Amino acid sequence: MNTILEVKDLSVEYRTDLETVHAVNGISFSLHRGQTLGLVGETGAGKTTTALSILRLLPKPTGVVTAGEILLEGVNLLDLSDAQMKALLGEKMSMIFQDPMSALNPIMKVGEQIAETLILHGAPHQTKKQVEQRVEETLELVGIPAFRKNEYPHQFSGGMKQRVVIAIALACQPHLLIADEPTTALDVTIQAQVLAMMSELRNKLDMSMIMITHDLGIVAQVCDDVAVMYAGEIVEYATTEQIFSPGAHHPYTTGLFGSIPDLKGGTKRLTPIEGLMPDPTELPSGCKFHPRCPHKMAQCETVPPPTVAFENHLISCHLYTGQAEGGLK
Amino acid sequence: MSVLVETKNLKKYFSVEAGVLHAVDDVSIQIREGETFGIVGESGCGKSTLGKTIIRLQEATSGEVLYKGENIHALKRRKMKELRRDLQIIFQDPYSSLNPRMNVLQIITEPMVIAGLSGREAVEKAKHLMEVVGLAARLEGVFPHELDGGRRQRIGIARALSVDPTFIVCDEPVSALDVSIQAQILNLMMDLQEQRNLTYLFITHNLAVVRLISDQIGVMYLGQCVEIAPTDELFERPLHPYTKALLASVPVADLSMRHRQPEVIRGEISSPVNPIPGCRFAPRCPYVTPLCTEGDIPLKDMGGGHSVACTLY
Structure with missing residues (x-):
């Protein structure tokens, strides 16, 4: 399988006069063509920052990539000029934002918003008529009747607005789609519709996808690989099968699973992770999870944990030191 | 255990520009002392309005709310103020x-x-x-x-x-929180209930949470309570087509359901303003018959505390 995206040792900081937020701290992952990678973690884990740095949309001047490479089809995005980057966005990759209410322009017809993307990115030489036709095709693709192109966002429900946002992202048929919590703002029955549609479109257009979510149910349903993030680091990286199978896991992953009530019942009490996420301006030394970890050892407080590989299953934790390549215990 | 709070044909309508919005339409539930009654439903189904009307933060359009057998919507101002100590609420958005x-x-x-x-x-x-x-x-x-x-x-x-208080309306108390924090708060609420013999009305859209915390569950759709059942019964034997669709829509966090094609129900929630008579779910229901929209469909007792409002039964 060939790799479409490779992120190597990426670090991102937000700098202000008062403080420096260490949002992403040396993460690496790669994404194969046609696959979906889930970025899982809680608020402040650095998921959205990772996505924004891939798209080079970090807020300026506070957001700074301090180290690392982002290779899209072999090209390091961090070396590109703004103009080159702009040409890439939309055509090669695009993003779906969490909140469909605020991602759309309230005073522009939805058809115009899709056409805008097409004119700016995909099809500079197309005639007005061709653009119109593409707009209609794109709307139909996401399950909105073409005649609604002349309506404004407020005339659409939440689920339909998210479909419009997806239509804009897909208008130029990008190779890579980054979806940042695309269904968090939606009701479950609508979420099911949107997720089913996204999986279908991914197969149809042969896209690769990064799915940012905090919902392990969505991971089980749509992702091939999973990266669990905590305090700006990837603490565990595995296939979806591995993450959901018993065996060696990072204590944070275990805590995350212990925190969700089981839909099938049987749980009487949850086993949450004690404590809170660390302050990203003052991250703990050693392993960033050690203040909350039930398996804390002496070296966890001072020594950053090694990344241990069980074949393609990576865990950054002192617990598994020396167990590499030994297979899952 | 005795019933602490009971609603009888409770209705709350709002007059809006487009007509009459039926936020809560003829809801009758019984909440037993020391238990948790879960209300599930999607946004706009009237869950929060029901919670607020039950503790009279809003006046009911018609119907009764009995607290220890007394209709609190008929109480005089001073008496109501005294009673407020017993009836508390925890809001969604901290x-x-x-x-x-x-x-x-x-x-x-x-x-x-x-x-x-x-x-x-x-x-x-x-x-x-x-x-x-x-x-x-x-x-x-x-x-x-x-x-x-x-x-x-x-x-x-x-x-x-x-x-x-003896009775607390919990209106989506954990929805705005991250899962690890959500678990801490849920554990705390369950401990407090046990220590203080509290009765909860727990409003949420999260089915896993409602299963964990509730003894009984009412499913709401567009202002109507379409199904009421003890928790395990509801999850193991859902009867109403909407309840079934809701349960089938939740992404499950394990591999068994991985490649299952979820049964997606089509369409979206219709408007609660001047709704059609009969079952509000009819426009999206795969089993719809002409009978569904002819007139009101009352909750039918199916035994074992399970009741459902559907023409199929």
């Missing part, structure tokens, strides 16, 4: 339901002072409550904006507990 100009201690003492406790007593009790809900004593003088969502929700819980 960001907007706390006064930003009051510190933690002030927020927790305020209800007690209104209820007639002296300042000193109130402060003492507030300090004790902070300990109960897991807020460090050093946070007394801190303002809500300095705290994270989990701690803010702990303040909301301490404030509700301050007047020793």
Whole structure:
């Protein structure tokens, strides 16, 4: 399988006069063509920052990539000029934002918003008529009747607005789609519709996808690989099968699973992770999870944990030191 | 166990420009003492309005709410004020339901002072409550904006507990929180219920959460309660097509359901303004018959405390 995206040792900081937020701290992952990678973690884990740095949309001047490479089809995005980057966005990759209410322009017809993307990115030489036709095709693709192109966002429900946002992202048929919590703002029955549609479109257009979510149910349903993030680091990286199978896991992953009530019942009490996420301006030394970890050892407080590989299953934790390549215990 | 709170044909309509919005339409539920009654449904189904009308933060359009057998919507103002101590609420959004100009201690003492406790007593009790809900004593003088969502929700819980209520409406208390914090708050709420024999009306859209915390569950769709059942019964033997669709729509966090094609129900929630007669779910229902929209469909008792409003049964 060939790799479409490779992120190597990426670090991102937000700098202000008062403080420096260490949002992403040396993460690496790669994404194969046609696959979906889930970025899982809680608020402040650095998921959205990772996505924004891939798209080079970090807020300026506070957001700074301090180290690392982002290779899209072999090209390091961090070396590109703004103009080159702009040409890439939309055509090669695009993003779906969490909140469909605020991602759309309230005073522009939805058809115009899709056409805008097409004119700016995909099809500079197309005639007005061709653009119109593409707009209609794109709307139909996401399950909105073409005649609604002349309506404004407020005339659409939440689920339909998210479909419009997806239509804009897909208008130029990008190779890579980054979806940042695309269904968090939606009701479950609508979420099911949107997720089913996204999986279908991914197969149809042969896209690769990064799915940012905090919902392990969505991971089980749509992702091939999973990266669990905590305090700006990837603490565990595995296939979806591995993450959901018993065996060696990072204590944070275990805590995350212990925190969700089981839909099938049987749980009487949850086993949450004690404590809170660390302050990203003052991250703990050693392993960033050690203040909350039930398996804390002496070296966890001072020594950053090694990344241990069980074949393609990576865990950054002192617990598994020396167990590499030994297979899952 | 005895019934503590009961609604009888409770209705709450709002007049809007487009007509009459049926937020809560003929809901009759019974909440037993010391138990948790879960209300599930999607946004706009009237869950929160039901919660607020039950403790009379809103006047009912018609129907009754019986608390210990007495219709609270018929009470005089003074009597109602006394009763407020028994009936409390925890709100969804810990960001907007706390006064930003009051510190933690002030927020927790305020209800007690209104209820007639002296300042000193109130402060003492507030300090004790902070300990109960897991807020460090050093946070007394801190303002809500300095705290994270989990701690803010702990303040909301301490404030509700301050007047020793018997019944608490919990309106999506964990929806705005991250899962690890959500689990901490849910455990706290279950412990408090056991220690203080509290009765909860727990409103949520999260089916896994409602399964964990509830003894009985009512499923709402567009203002109507379409199914009521004991928790395990509802999850193992859902009867109403909407309940079935809802349960099938939740992404399950394990591999068994991985490559299952979810049964997606088509369409979206229709408008609660001037709704059609009969079953509100009819336009999306795969089993719809002409009978469904002919007239009102009452809840039918299916035995074992399970009742459903559907023409299929």
